[in-house]
Amino acid sequence: MSELAEPTVDPADWTCPAPLRDQPVVVMGHGGGGALSAELIEQVFAPAYGNATLAALTDSAVLDLGGARLAFSTDSYVVRPLFFPGGGLGDLAVNGTVNDLAMSGARPAYLSAAFVLEEGVELAVVEKVARAMGAAAEAAGVVVATGDTKVVESGHGDGVYVTTSGVGLVPAGVDIRPQRARPGDVVIVSGPIGLHGVAVMSVREGLEFGVEIASDTAPLADLVAAMLAVTPDIHVLRDPTRGGLGASLNEIARASGTGVRLSERSIPVPDAVANACGFLGLDPLYVANEGRLVAFVPPSAAEEVLAAMRAHPQGSGAAVIGECVAEHPGMVVVATGLGGTRVVDLPLGEQLPRIC
Amino acid sequence: MSELAEPTVDPADWTCPAPLRDQPVVVMGHGGGGALSAELIEQVFAPAYGNATLAALTDSAVLDLGGARLAFSTDSYVVRPLFFPGGGLGDLAVNGTVNDLAMSGARPAYLSAAFVLEEGVELAVVEKVARAMGAAAEAAGVVVATGDTKVVESGHGDGVYVTTSGVGLVPAGVDIRPQRARPGDVVIVSGPIGLHGVAVMSVREGLEFGVEIASDTAPLADLVAAMLAVTPDIHVLRDPTRGGLGASLNEIARASGTGVRLSERSIPVPDAVANACGFLGLDPLYVANEGRLVAFVPPSAAEEVLAAMRAHPQGSGAAVIGECVAEHPGMVVVATGLGGTRVVDLPLGEQLPRIC
Structure with missing residues (x-):
């Protein structure tokens, strides 16, 4: 073997994820919807397919x-x-x-x-x-x-x-994509977060948290139609599945070159999810949802869009959770209840593999 | 347990495929593109989805x-x-x-x-x-x-x-589907059959047949466009993949309520495929192709369509292999070189699992 040859790595020796460029094998995190997934798209799939559509990283082309x-x-x-x-x-x-x-x-x-x-x-x-x-x-x-x-x-x-x-x-007249987020946009989530991930985790691991937690899986197209009936000028929509709200907001911030500032108090986390996450050491911001969306809406239309969401069965728990800002482009921060702020980074992989 | 209860069957006890209605578990043949696949669609998927589109069993909706x-x-x-x-x-x-x-x-x-x-x-x-x-x-x-x-x-x-x-x-103006086959249609295959299945089988099993056999995998859309340039009134097209030409022709005969009569001599089977099939006990009519199509063409246009196919790289080996007949509706027969005929039935599963 040449001394310049790449060292051979036994897949069995890999025990933790690391950036793609240093890894010769697929790890669970490559399917997690976080940074490893993004690297796989950017470094393997997009160059192989040779087109920019895929690289846009939207939920649908x-x-x-x-x-x-x-x-x-x-x-x-x-x-x-x-x-x-x-x-x-x-x-x-x-x-x-x-x-x-x-x-x-x-x-x-x-x-x-x-x-x-x-x-x-x-x-x-x-x-x-x-x-x-x-x-x-x-x-x-x-x-x-x-x-x-x-x-x-x-x-x-x-x-x-x-x-x-x-x-x-x-x-x-509809043009909804992550690149359209802009400073001033109001960030709205359609309901309580974290239910799907905790529901699957609890049944998988045989855990009980006092109350049965059910997945939020639901179709959201009708809710979106109700929102578009208020204004076709909704800037961004995203369903925060794998990687949760944290991954979705990071992708939007990076795609648009804006910052996102959340208010921790206003993020609807059900008590059962908060308790389960505390027990399991998970952050609700990174837990998967399957019936929720996050919307970036121009401030002029935000109040009316929020009202339309709340009037819809799939949006009855809708809440404003933050805003899009010009500061810290590409970064998501959350203002904590104690007056501080913390960064919500793009997760490397998924906290709970095979969640969807 | 009630005496009327269904007997419990241990999946481990199943050793050979049988009609779906007597089977409680999935067997390899359910993925083979033959009778078991058709039963799965007709008895499980079509009722579950509650629509007739899927039941049409075409390659694409x-x-x-x-x-x-x-x-x-x-x-x-x-x-x-x-x-x-x-x-x-x-x-x-x-x-x-x-x-x-x-x-x-x-x-x-x-x-x-x-x-x-x-x-x-x-x-x-x-x-x-x-x-x-x-x-x-x-x-x-x-x-x-x-x-x-x-x-x-x-x-x-x-x-x-x-x-x-x-x-x-x-x-x-184009309406191509199995139901449109009618007596008198000329049956044309675009080239030699059996290459894909034998190529995969030989490398999988480490067999050699004197000459390397390469899969025929190829895109056929351009060939189809050349055929449609002759006449938009092509009745049926099918790519005989899993289950081979035998399965495709049976599906067309059943969907259209017509019969198909082939001439064995005219079916292009490369020597290497014939030899490999003889060795392995396979029938080339049931071996998968990935770059061939079979066409049902009105007799008035058949000669010109055949010429257009032969002028195209993907159809250079095109040949008329039989005709659509009013006799024996739903059935495919082949006239053998010896003057007899034999029935080409729908295979139960696939001779070679995981061929595509």
């Missing part, structure tokens, strides 16, 4: 197709366990992709559903997932229009993995 | 979106090994979805790419797959516009699984 503005999005769902309080894999696979489309302002229309099944999984389990998808699609007003099924040998999967893709049209 | 005719398709790719003579997972993931769109006559425009990575897989492997996807997308004239990455623990995946979805527009 908005594309020209025959003069129409098509929103197109995809997500694989590998949540474990398959069923949890408040929902299951099937609900996530529909709502997650519906929401990614809605975050561009699109009206979701059609979904595809591709299953990778592990040999030996009970057909009743597959059917339960599929029926949940059908029910969630009906609730969200979309049609599962096409699909695929592959089977892998036992020991090469984990029961059921589902990949959904979705398409929809973006209405005229 | 053709949907109304804002007045345009959108083709939408998805496939998961779990081929093993990841690289083989003639291509690899990345080529399949692009060409397979491009071809599914093309089989509805659509011009493919955009793809999504969702990765499920196994913890510990080398990043160089991920990059090799992604670069192959980028190159294949460029060759096919499509853009990978959006994506996702999830990571599962070691032992719950197999290196890299990719799910691609694709969208494109169907030109005005």
